[in-house]
Amino acid sequence: MEDAHNFKVAVVTPAGKVFDYGKATLVVLHTVSGETGVMANHNPFVSALRISEVKVKNDDEDYQELLAVNGGFVEFTNNQLTIVADAAEKAADIDVNRAETARQRAERRLKEAHDKREQDRAQAALLRAVNRIHAATGR
């Protein structure tokens, strides 16, 4: 336990585990308080996530995976990092065209929004779409 350099990472959504990796050395998260990196043997913590990207890395094996996460939160205990979100996708699985149409739709709605609530919803949808596009293409 004390000489563990890597830790497990899982991403759990209502559809089940969408991502499972046994040997991450570094995970970069965007929490509500800012960007943080998590390495093995971190203290147990729970933190809320932004609608953002999560980067999972293992430098020894030159492994890197990018995920788009729709908010949610992250939990870390016993060298097991679990991201619990209502939606998450691996960057490679994202349908960029669909995300692009979602972005345009959200932008249109944002312009046409009549009240605060509609505006908030459109804003959230836009954030999600932009996040997915960014994760998939780097744009």
Add this chain to the structure above:
Amino acid sequence: MTASLQGIQRRISSTQSTRQITNAMKMVSTAKLAKIQRSGDGYRVYASYLQNVVAHLAKAHLGDVSGTLLETRAAKKIGYLVVTSDRGLVGGYNSTLIKAVMADIQQRQLSKDQLVILAVGGNGADFFKKRGFNVAYEYRGVSDVPDFNEVRGIVKMVTTMYDNEVFDELEVAYQHFVSRISNEVRVVKMLPVTTDDLEAKEENPDTVPPEYDFEPSPEDVLEVVLPQYAQSLIYGSILDAKTAEHAASVTSMSAASDNAEEVINKLRLEFNRARQSAITTEITEITGGMAALED
């Protein structure tokens, strides 16, 4: 007893085709049940993580809860989310649920203007509308194996209505799937969120939970986790209800097939009897005729 042979034959073949249909429907529902049970497994993993964290928060978070989903408001209006099926052929699935909801309403002595009905599924929507209840939301056509994306619309609408104080308390009524042959009606209060049952569960000695640091603060985490938790609860109950619906459909269709089988057997017996008596009559007539010739 002396029905015509042709008539009985016709009834047998029509019952046979009915049985074929109910049998096919049973098979379809069995397949759907298996599918939804598989997708339910994924959800349970997700829900257990959420529960765990909410339970921890409930312990850590002792500060001000006003403005969050934990806050209890004076219950002026009560929302009932009633999850029924769109179609029939599911036995007593809908009627027992609706009966239980009505009993609950009566027991709490709520009048119609204190109630807000949110109906998922056509059966419940029609029932409450016909009786002049305030049906504030109606959703039909939940797919056979609903995924979170589909239900998200329903769940968001429900939580938004709660935020806007359309109602101050939410009861979710649904059929809980117990086993392939039995369901159980549940009426559960889901909003405001209560953490009482969670804390009770946590006293299990075999799941000694670790202590967490909440970053940046328990309040901030709570703000994200609580709505997610409430949404997952509602999604879970819809998923559960749908599972129960498929199970109820399997049971009622298999009962219908068995019934058809029984009817067919009875008709066969009747048919054979009628045929036998027809033959007997014919023989009597022939021998009678022969006897007349011999004389």
